[in-house]
Structure formats: structure tokens, C-alpha cells
Amino acid sequence: MQIPRHAALLLVCSASVLIAACGSSDAPSALPTLNGEKPLVVAHRGASGYIPEETYEAYVKAIELGADAIEPDLVSTKDGVLIARHDPNLAGSTDVANHPEFASRKKTLSVDGESQTGWFASDFTFAEIKTLGGISTDAERPQQFNGLYKLVSFQEIIDLVKAKSKETGRTISVYPETKNPSYHRALGLPLEDKLIAIINQAGWNDKSAPIFVQSFEPGSLKEMRAKGLKTKLIQLIDADDVDLKTGKLTYAAPYDRPVDWALAGDKRMFSDMVTPAGLAEIKTYADGIGPWKRYIVSVKGTVGADGKIVDINGDGKINDADTTTMEPTSLVADAHKAGLMLHPYTFRNEKRRLASNYKGDPKEEYKQFFRLGVDGIFTDFTDTALAARAEYLKETGR
16 A cells, blocks of 8 residues: 555654654764773873973873873882883983983993893982983984973872863873882882872872873782772783784783783783783772783784785885784773773874874774774874874764
């Protein structure tokens, strides 16, 4: 039986009213993050793609760009002040070599089993640290700011974030890492008590506070939890590299296992942390994981007739630009099943760091990970990450 045209239109309109009343079928579904909220953009060492990392100005720039959180790595000075530096060795990220007054402090030390030569934060007072300037750690990044911007304490970062949160009316989080905690403990400069004291003083010792505390060493996180730290804790998960012939992650000390495990004779590796049993163990003391992004999406090169990886772009170098991405692993789903959030690291813009199928567009990499359901990402380029997130959210109807 043919329905008259006016009756058909009436049926369509009635259906439309019903859908509007009951919830449109076009309404966006919950995002695939653990809590259904949009993924965080964490400014890795500040706006480190533009300004020397972990300086006050790098953190200010990241906040101005719109970062949800800023990340300082914490090491200790001789007088026990926690400062933002990625390494205890200041040689690679500061202009200390240009300070003749400190020339005699150059030495060779073992840091987590690696022999390093340079100048070490634990040999400097905070006042002396303040005379040093940060420098870019990547030759492809701007060099004109080298030496201009000073190093910063964790307390100064908290003060900055509180002021900027009030000024902008938005919540900005801090994401500190206890850096080389076993190394610092052996020096008599343990990080944990000082970090807890600063967090308590800030009034942030609460799960809902705008702070995440991370470490590669489970013992550091467990110690802080046992001493009453109630903030969100994140277990970092490392590896050494990727075998580009197979796409499998490789492991070599000190990037094969947490240093505290190695010191205790624990033979497990970081790879054991991403198994269901490993994730369940992490859940007993932490709220999430910060895995190297290759645990989620690895890359693989093309092996030529000579058995070597083919230089696809012909630039004379073999790097990520000569690879393609592999099928994603189940880590996001596995972590979420265990009740853990995931904040993989580190996303960057340089073409040498992007698999060839992203076609030189870093936003394509971010969007792949957002679609997989990661709860946040660490980035050196906050503005690119936010632009990619906006495109992703638009995809989802938001």
C-alpha cells in the first residue's frame, strides 16, 4: 500500500520530534578516554619546542598557548632545593660550560649506571643554579634564547601556576617527575619528602588537586603514597629503542627496567609492566601509566636487499621518517580495563620524528592516539597538540 505524500511527511516529522525528545541519534557518544572527558595536553618541559626547556619562560609560554598541564622534571641542588631539570647533569641543557667560575666542578659520575661527564646539580647551591641559563637541547629548534632564561625551582612553578590559573580562570595542572630518585637517595638528597612537603604547603595533597606525580621508579611512588601523598600518581614506562626491522621495542640498561628494580636484583623489565598482571600491580599504588608512545603504536622500516633499512626519503639518515606505523597494540584497552589512565610521551613536530604515513603532519599522529582513547599526551608543541585535539573533537561532533 502506498502512503500518501502528506501522511509520509507527517510520519517523518513525528519521528523527528520523537528523536529530539528522546535524544538524537547524532548526539556525540562518550569519548573513549577512561573518564569520558577530552584528553589532556601536557606541556612536556614547558613549551620546549620553542624556548629552552624547563625555564620559567618555557612554562609561561606553554600556559599562554593553552596547555592543560605543565611538566617539570625534578632534581635536587646541593642545598636540597627541587629544581626543574631533565637531568642531574647540567652540561646538555644549560650554559654552565660558559661559566669559568664553575670550571673546577666538572667531573665524571655514574648516573643510573651510565658514566657521564659534566656539571651536576648536586654540586651547586640554588643561588648558584640561578646564575645559569637554559639552552636548547635540539639543534633544529630556536637557538636565539640560549642563556637568556634562568632555571626555576618547583616552588616557583607552583606559584606561577596558581597565579595563571587565577588570572585566566582555568585550571592548570602541574605534572612533576621525581627524576633519578635512587641516584638522589644515594647522594643523601632524597626527593620524596621535599616534594610531599611542597605539595602539602600548596594545599594540593588531594586526589582532585591539579597535580599528577610521576616516576619511572615504582619505589618512589610507593614511598610517597606510604608517607601520605594522596595526589594522582603515574607510573612511567620506558624502553631503549625500536628495532626498525621488526617494529619490536628493544631494551638496554638503564632503559630496560626501573633503576630501583635493577638495584634490588629484580629481573623484570619495563615490558612486564604493560601485561595484564603488570597493570594490575601498578593499580595497587598508582592511578595511571605514562608509557613511551611506541608501546601503543610502534613503527617499522622497509628492509632492503642488503638487509638494511631503506632510506625512504633519501636524506642520508635513518629515522622515523623512513618508517610506517604498525597496528596499535591493546595497551589502551588493557589499561582502561585495569582502571588506569594513560598519558603517553612524547609528541613532537619535527619531520624526522614522524612516521611516513603521517605525511609530515604532526596533527595526524595526535589524532590517531586520541581516537585510540588515550587520556592525555605529553608534547613539546602545545599549540599543535591543541589544534589536533580541536580537530579530533570536531570529528566526534563536539
